[in-house]
Amino acid sequence: MNIPSARLAFFWLLVLCVGPLMATRQVRSFPLASMSVHVSPARHDVSPLLRMLKSLPDMATLTGGQDDEEAEGGDRTVRRRARAPSGAAIPDPIVQKIFGSIFSATFGIQFDGISGSSSGWVAPDTNGAIGPTQFVEFLNGVWAVYNRTNGNLLLGPEKDNHVWQGFGGVCETNNNGDPIGQYDKQAGRWVLTQHAVPPDGEQAYQCVAISVTSDATGAFYRYAFPLPLNDLPDYPKISTWVDGYYYSADEFLLSNLQQEIGPYVCAFDRTSMLQGLDATSQCFQLAPIYLSLLSSDWDGTTPPPTGSPAYFMSLGSNSLNLWQFHVDFANPANTTFTGPVVLPVATFTEACGDGGVCIPQPGVKQKLDSLGDRLMYRLAYRNFGDHESLVANHAVEANGEVGIRWYEIRSPGLNPVVYQQQTSAVRGANRWMGSIAMDHLGDIAIGYSGSSSKLYPSVRVAGRLASDPLNELKREIIVLTGGGAEDGSYRWGDYNSLLIDPLDDCTFWFTAQYFPTNGSYNWNTHITSFSIPACTSDLNSHGGIVSSERAVPTPGDRAGTPLR
Numbered sequence: 001m002n003i004p005s006a007r008l009a010f011f012w013l014l015v016l017c018v019g020p021l022m023a024t025r026q027v028r029s030f031p032l033a034s035m036s037v038h039v040s041p042a043r044h045d046v047s048p049l050l051r052m053l054k055s056l057p058d059m060a061t062l063t064g065g066q067d068d069e070e071a072e073g074g075d076r077t078v079r080r081r082a083r084a085p086s087g088a089a090i091p092d093p094i095v096q097k098i099f100g101s102i103f104s105a106t107f108g109i110q111f112d113g114i115s116g117s118s119s120g121w122v123a124p125d126t127n128g129a130i131g132p133t134q135f136v137e138f139l140n141g142v143w144a145v146y147n148r149t150n151g152n153l154l155l156g157p158e159k160d161n162h163v164w165q166g167f168g169g170v171c172e173t174n175n176n177g178d179p180i181g182q183y184d185k186q187a188g189r190w191v192l193t194q195h196a197v198p199p200d201g202e203q204a205y206q207c208v209a210i211s212v213t214s215d216a217t218g219a220f221y222r223y224a225f226p227l228p229l230n231d232l233p234d235y236p237k238i239s240t241w242v243d244g245y246y247y248s249a250d251e252f253l254l255s256n257l258q259q260e261i262g263p264y265v266c267a268f269d270r271t272s273m274l275q276g277l278d279a280t281s282q283c284f285q286l287a288p289i290y291l292s293l294l295s296s297d298w299d300g301t302t303p304p305p306t307g308s309p310a311y312f313m314s315l316g317s318n319s320l321n322l323w324q325f326h327v328d329f330a331n332p333a334n335t336t337f338t339g340p341v342v343l344p345v346a347t348f349t350e351a352c353g354d355g356g357v358c359i360p361q362p363g364v365k366q367k368l369d370s371l372g373d374r375l376m377y378r379l380a381y382r383n384f385g386d387h388e389s390l391v392a393n394h395a396v397e398a399n400g401e402v403g404i405r406w407y408e409i410r411s412p413g414l415n416p417v418v419y420q421q422q423t424s425a426v427r428g429a430n431r432w433m434g435s436i437a438m439d440h441l442g443d444i445a446i447g448y449s450g451s452s453s454k455l456y457p458s459v460r461v462a463g464r465l466a467s468d469p470l471n472e473l474k475r476e477i478i479v480l481t482g483g484g485a486e487d488g489s490y491r492w493g494d495y496n497s498l499l500i501d502p503l504d505d506c507t508f509w510f511t512a513q514y515f516p517t518n519g520s521y522n523w524n525t526h527i528t529s530f531s532i533p534a535c536t537s538d539l540n541s542h543g544g545i546v547s548s549e550r551a552v553p554t555p556g557d558r559a560g561t562p563l564r
Contacts, residue, residue: 042205044223045167046276051217053166056159078235078371078494089349089397092405095423096472103463103474105445106536108507108529110479111151113137114144116523118157121177123491126525127377128511129183130499131190135527136216137511138181138192145216151527155217160194163209164222170196171207171224178233180377184240185502186298187274188214191245195233196224197254203229204254206236206247206266210273221276225268228285230254231261235494237377239297241310244270244327246295248312251285262288265295265312265337267327280329284337290314290321292374296381296390296412299500300440304383304413311412314340315375315394318347320407322416343409343418351395351402351432359402359430359492360453361485364518368451368492370395370402370432377495380437381412388412389419391444395432398425404434404448406473422471424462429455433512435498439535440505442466446473447498447510456482457492459512459526465534479528480514488520506535 047053114124114137121140129136134154135146143163144156156162160179164171174196182191190211197204204227209220227233228251236249244267251261266283273279286293296311298304309324323339352358355373372395380391393406403425410419424431424446434448445463462476486492493513501507509529516524 041223041225041279041281042203043167043169044221044276044278046212047163047166047209047220047222049218050163050220051155053162056162056165078369089353090347092346092348092396092398092403092423092425094346094421094471095398095403095425099426099473099475101474103461103477104533105461105463105477105530106533107479108531109149109151110526110528111146113146113511113525113527114139114142114157115525116521118142120521122489122521123494124513124523124525125177125179125494126511126513127180127495127497128499128509128527129181129190130501130509131183131214131216132188132503133214134216135509136181136183136190136192137525137527138179138194139525140177140179141175143179143181143192146527163192163220164207167222167224169205169224170198171205171222174198178236180236180238182238182240182297183499183502184210186240186303189274190214190216190220191238191240192220193236193238195227195236195249197232203227204231204233206233206249208238208245208268208273210276212276221273223268223273223279225266225281228261228264231264232257233264235292237294239295239310239378241270241296241298242303242308243329244268244310245273246310246312246325248293248295250292260288262286263290263293263314265293265325267310267325267335269329271329280332282327282329282332282335293323294375294377294379294392295325297378298381299437300382300505302383302385304381304388308413311379311381311390312339313375313379313390313392315373316342319344320392320409320418322409322412324413341416343416345407345418345421346423348405348423349397351397353397357490359432359451361451362454362456364485364487366485366487367490368457368486369490369494371494372396372402372432376434377497378435378437380500382438382440382442384442389438389442391436391438393434393436393446395434396423398423399427401425401427402430402432404431404446406434406436406444406446408444420470422473424473424476426476428452431460433493433496435496435510437498437500437508439500439508439532441532441535441538443532443535445498445508445530445532447496447508447512449492449496449512450478456485457514458482459510459514459528461508461510461528461530463532465532467534479510480526482514482516484515484517484519484522486515486520486523487518501529504531504536504539506539507531
């Protein structure tokens with residue numbers, strides 16, 4: 001079933017008429033180009049056990065090319081919003097000038113994951129997901145399943161479309177990248193997704209697979225959701241909420257990739273998908289004045305308040321834009337997507353001046369992409385009972401280098417407020433590609449990449465205790481220093497991922513990219529787990545977090561004993 005591809009003239013008039021964002025908090029309810037309701041996806045089925053499927057030959061994955069977006073070094077180029085030159089950088093007023101003690105973290109298992117030699121892509125789109133017995137990487141081109149206790153490989157690396165083998169259509173034949181792997185902590189299921197774009201510009205799909213059990217090597221319920229006709233979905237993300245899996249992507253006209261259509265957001269019927277039933281989706285097309293919305297991703301064991309919407313957020317001009325998505329799968333007429341609420345933040349200049357390329361590396365002229373024009377994956381949500389929090393981050397200019405700007409937003413559903421914000425930038429290195437999350441005590445951790453003209457790109461983490469003074473981080477820890485530079489492409493990332501462990505709600509799992517030697521396509525990914533002692537002490541004193549995944553692992557798991 002095709003989604004109507006509306007191109008409404010009033011939308012372009014709207015773009016011309018919108019003035020600068022006001023300095024005070026406000027709600028703007030922009031008209032939406034369209035809402036589309038799918039009675040069912042184009043197709044859905046249940047797969048065989050993935051561990052029983054044969055590996056796909058390389059050529060089988062390249063139907064339509066490795067990616068149908070503009071090629072750059074064998075990989076896609078992230079599409080950007082057109083902008084005027086930014087001029088001189090604005091001094092950042094909230095750069096942290098004094099760092100106290102070093103970030104207190106207890107490190108657990110560390111191991112290398114998928115490498116560029118397995119993927120064949122210049123940028124991995126680094127993300128990982130942690131379950132009760134397994135760790136999954138789902139990267140550009142390939143995916144793999146590991147034992148979370150010892151890092152032993154359980155499945156793969158296999159081509160991403162190995163997941164859709166036998167499914168039919170472009171989800172099976174194309175391997176277009178932009179993947180995300182998630183673990184639905186509340187349901188105990190894996191969520192794997194990537195888009196599929198036919199080479200002839202016909203119907204594109206978002207391919208979504210939900211595991212039947214908590215075993216990522218087992219069977220999956222598979223779905224192909226139609227996307228707007230003649231559009232190219234770029235930089236898609238997916239998150240877990242109580243009533244749905246929420247999706248966002250930037251849409252560009254396939255026949256002219258310089259023409260931005262705008263963000264496209266959807267809710268997929270999680271309840272039906274967890275049972276392998278027909279599943280509807282409800283979607284909205286936004287104006288191209290916005291870019292790269294992220295949807296709230298539920299962490300912890302306390303659900304959002306009854307009837308709570310899902311939240312979407314994007315980066316504005318010295319502001320954050322916040323939307324609410326209320327979905328009603330039983331009565332689609334009740335579904336709404338409202339906002340944005342504009343939340344002013346401390347002034348900033350996007351990293352590299354325009355969100356582009358400027359990150360130096362030692363020994364090579366090649367500089368790296370900051371992707372500082374957007375919020376970075378994930379938009380982590382947590383309900384503490386007495387308050388709700390969202391945490392987000394992006395890369396900014398600071399101290400003549402690039403630093404991580406991070407935020408905690410409280411009460412997103414009632415009276416959203418920027419509770420704390422800070423820019424972490426210490427002279428001597430550039431920091432970018434951040435990913436942020438909170439443990440069950442409200443401690444914050446941030447993982448990111450770091451590089452300078454003297455230090456190869458490295459894997460770093462920093463954080464703070466909930467009891468620390470607001471707007472402050474502890475001094476960072478360099479987890480791993482790379483042995484080489486990306487020398488052939490400006491691409492890096494295009495994102496890292498920091499997840500919270502479903503077993504204890506304390507342990508963070510960070511997945512990032514590094515190079516062992518100079519080159520291109522020869523990147524490695526690194527997985528590291530760590531926790532904040534205050535959280536684990538609290539956990540031990542209360543006998544552990546009550547978790548259905550911890551207490552009753554789903555039959556079919558075959559990895560070793562979980563890391564406690």
